Amino acid sequence: MANNKSAVKRILINKRNKVQNRFYKSSVRTLTKMFLKTVENYKVSQNADDKLKAQTILNSIYSKIDKGLKRNVFHKNTAARKKSQLAASLKSSI
Template sequence: MANNKSAKKRIEIAQRNRLRNRFYKSSVRTLIKVFLKDLENCKTSQNNDDKEKAKKVLSSVYSLIDKGTKKGVFHKNTAARKKSQLAQYLKTV
C-alpha cells in the first residue's frame, strides 16, 4: 500500500493509464475482427457495398490506431505494421 501522497497519486495514474491502454487495445482488436469478417463477406459476395463497408471500418481502425499511438498505447512502428497489414488484406480483395 502507498505510504505517502505522491505514491497514492502514482497508483491512481497507473490505474488510469491501464484502463486507457486496455480500451484502445481491445477496441482495435475488435474492429480488426469486424474488418476481416467484412472482407470475407466481400470475397464471397463480390459486392461493392461490402467493400465500401470494409473501407469504412478500415478508416475507423486507422483512426483508433493513430489516436492510440499519439497517447503512447502503441509504438509507432507497431501502429505502422498493423495499418500496413490491414491495407494489404484489403488489396487482396
C-alpha cells in the same frame, strides 16, 4: 500500501492509464475482427456495399490506432505494422 502522497498519486494514474490503454487495444482488436469478416464476405460476394463497409471500418481502425499512438498506447512501428497488414488484406481481396 503506499507510504507517501506521490506513490498514491502514481497508483491512481496507473489505474487510469490502464483503463485508457485497454479501451484502445480492445477496440482495435474488435474492429479488426469485424474488418476481416467483412473482407471475407467481400471476397465471396464481390458486392460493392461490402467493399464500402470494409473501407469505412478500415478508416475507423486507422483513427483508433493513430489516437492510441498519440497517447503512447502503441509503439510507432507496431501501429505502422497493423495499418500496413490491414491495408494489404483489403488490397488482396480485390
